[in-house]
Amino acid sequence: MPHTPRATAPQGLHQLAFGGDYNPEQWPEEVWQEDMRLMREAGVTMVSVGIFSWALLEPEPGTYDFGWLDRLLDLLHANGIRADLGTPTVAPPAWFYRAHPEALPVSREGVRYAFGSRGAICHSNPDYRAAAANITEQLVRRYGSHPALALWHVHNEYGVPVSACYCDNCAAHFRRWLTARHGDVEAVNAAWGTAFWGQRYRGLDEIDPPRTTPTVGNPAQQLDYARFADATMRENFCAERDILHRLAPGIPVTTNFMTALSQCDSVDYWAWGREVDLVTNDHYLITDGRRTHVNLAMAADLTRSVAGGAPWLLLEHSAGGVNWQPRNPAKRPGEMARNSLAHVARGSDGAMFFQWRQSLRGAEKFHSAMLPHAGTDSRIWREVTRLGADLGLLNGIRTTRTVADVAMVWDWQSWWAQSLEWRPSQDHDARERADAFYASLFDRHLTVDFAHPDADLSGYPLVVVPALYLATEESGRNLRRYVEGGGTLVVSYFSGIVDAHDAVHPGPYPGALRDVLGLTVEEFSPLAEGGTVRLVTPEGAPEGPELTGDLWSDVVIPRGAETMWSYADGIPAGRPAVTRHRLGEGTAWYVSTRPTGAGLDAVLDRACEDARIAPRTGLPYDVEVVTRTGDAGTYLFVINHTGGDAKVPLDAPGTELLTGEPATGHLAVPAGAVRVVRLDS
Known part of the structure; x- marks a missing residue:
């Protein structure tokens, strides 16, 4: 039989997706009719339903009640609203756990959750696997051809709040996984370095999960267990997906990611992105004092990259404040629209929320919603309806792709390894370095693609590596090929150190990256809390500002690299601090400390010169400018995150879609506003 390509966009949805999680089971059915009227008023095009409904759909083992869901889907269809239908396998019913208490996970400390x-x-x-497969099959047999069905939504936010279980059942599964990955116990002993501390195993049956030990456990075992836990969740997703594909082949299948939140650092989304038909993401602002719009842009760029550059979908974000952080401020006027359209600018074909109607009961009753407790006479509701109307004006961007300027190397498995115990400094945080590099690129108005260390990087003039502690030899060769081919590479400290098993590469640091960087590191010299080092330009190097570093320093030995800044004090005084290595047609930079203040900007200024990336001096600070392009045309998104009006130069004339006004020469963007220009050429 000829291969039938999978659908990759919500079926029957010819507009941008706009709506949210809809939980009508929390309300009397007379409220549903009001919901339909208000959804039409707001311009809702799709809602997510059924995600937490297993106990209602199967109130007793093998007994099903689909009547309420039948009525709901029929009602949605009658009102022209598409359904993202969940398989409710994130929340098995109480009766299931009563019958199978061992399906509840066990913590590393041996505590079984309730x-x-x-x-x-x-x-x-x-x-659990059997019950999940059964309820999935029941749903698809009943609703696989329902006219409202646009998308299957498997489970919910895998890895939140539990990704790894440490029970005896998992121990047996882990041993099977080790057999498939390594082959036999001797291969495991070699990979884990069990000669250390007398940990050698005679057989796989002696291996347990890395439960709590008196002191630090085997780091390679912990790293493999993180891979196992991620793979086990993915097995369950694929099992449900395959049922849905088999019985409803025309409907795409997804599960909602959380790519840039620390709650989901346990999930390797590079692997997951290959398994879903449509990449979807949930994003919530982290209100810890950082510039939240920069974190949002980073999350959107990362999600688009997991999707291979293809359009993706923001499946959840908040209309206002959330309720699970220590402090949960409301969004400022206009912020919801800026958040939503920033995701759209960076590749999302819509903006969905959690949730439609704010709950009266339960743990999330203070989490904002499109229809808040305050009702329709509220700022949130007025902004929701305005956003729905604006998205309706942007339907032409569907299927276009966001244009990126540079790339950042990102690897979840490297993060898992680096976050284990007994590293040179507990202060070094891979995520902090990624955030810092991203913010510097954002402030240069450069759109970022994220890339796996082994990905083809040849299309990017500049690639930054903010934290790649775990780097295989192949990753090192890939980065070398990139530089030799004419690319500009910037690598931060503590990168290239270990292989896939958390074993230090033989020879001097930085292991897999020695050749491309043209240097070795004799030893690490992390700084004491509050300690700093001065960086100066040595004689013969291009003149530059004096910089300050904190947290980390290296004793660097050049092996072909030239010194751009050197340490003026500290243990490595007189040694290189920032180096530049000409290799083939390109250059590789190494930053051996954490520059403070504008220090990282100064280094990236030099690297951008090497990459022939001209400064975008005509674009104001905190005014986001992103392009989407495709057969439907080229669209320029300009998002003003400041409190003042801004002007942005246009390379070509066009039409501003949200106002209908012509745009030529310069585009005026009021404070806090968004403008989208369809360029004429």
Whole structure:
């Protein structure tokens, strides 16, 4: 039989997706009619339903009640609203856990979690797997051809709040996984370095999960267990997906990612992105004092990259404040629209929310919603309806792709390894370095693609590597090929150190990156808390500002690299601090400390010169400018995150879609506003 390509966009949805999680089971059915009227008023095009409804759909084992969901889907269809239908496998019913208490996960400390939250699942449990497959099959047989169905939504936010279980069932599954990955116990002993501390195993049956030990456990074992836990969740997703593909082949299947939130650092989204038909993401602002719009842009760029550059979908974000952080401020006027359209600018074909109607009960009753407790006479509702109307004016961007300028290397498995115990400094945070590099690129108005260390990087003039502690020899060769071919590479400290098993590469640091950087590191010299080092330009180097570094320093030995800044004090005084290595047609920079203040900007200024990236001096600070292009045309998004009006130069004339006004020469963008120009050429 000829291969039928999978659908990759919500079926029957010819507009941008706009709506949210809809939980009508929390309300009397007479409220549903009001919901339909208000959804039409707001311009809602799709809602997510059924995600937490297993106990209602299967109130007793093998007994099903689909009547309410039948009525709901029919009602949505009658009102022209598409359905993202969930398989409710994130929340098994109480009766399931009563019958199978061993399906509740066990913590590393040996504590079995209790029922009463969500996501409390041992993903190795065969009874859970069987029950999940059954309810999925029941749903697809009933609704696979329903006219409202646009998208299948499997589970919910895998890895939140539990990704790894440490029970005996998982121990047996882990041993099977080790056999498939390594082959036999001798290969495991070699990979894990079990000669250290007398940890050698005679057989796989002696291996348990890395439970709590008196002191630090085997780091390679912990790293493999993180891979195992991620793979086990993915096995369960694929099992449900395959049922849905088999019985409803025309409907795409997704599960909602959380690519840039620390709650989901346990998930390797490079691997997951290959398994879904459509990449979707949930994003919530982290209100810890950082510039939240920069974190949002980073999340959107990362999600688009996981999607391979293809259009993706923002499946959840908030209309206002959330309720699970220590402090949950409301969004400022206009911020919801800026947040939504920033995701759209960076590749999302819509903006969905959690949730449609704000709950009266339960743990998330103070989480904002499109229809808040205050009702329709509220600022949130007025902004929701305005956003729905604006998205309706942008339907032409569907299927266009966001244009990136540079790339950042990103690897979840490297993060897992680096976050284990007994590293040179507990202050070094891979995510902090990624955030810092991204912010510097954002402030240069450069759109970023993220890339796996082994990906083809040849299309980018500049690639930054903010933290790649775990780097295979192949990754090192890939980065070398990139530089030799004419690319400009910037690498931050503590990168290239270990292989896939957390074993230090033989020879001097930085292991897999020695050749491309043209240097070795004799030893690490992390700084004491509050300590700093001065960086100066040595004689013969291009004149530059004096910089300051903190947290980390290296004793660097050049092996072909030239010194651009050197340490003026500290243990490595007189040694290189920032180097530049000409290799083939390109250059590789190494930053051996954490520059403070504008120090990182100064280094990236030089690297951008090497990459022939001209400064975009005509674009104001904190005014976001992003382009989407495709067969439908070229669209310029300008998002003003400041309190003042801004002007942005246009390379070509066009039409501003949200106002309908012509745009030529310069585009005026009021404070806090968004403008989208369809360029004429």
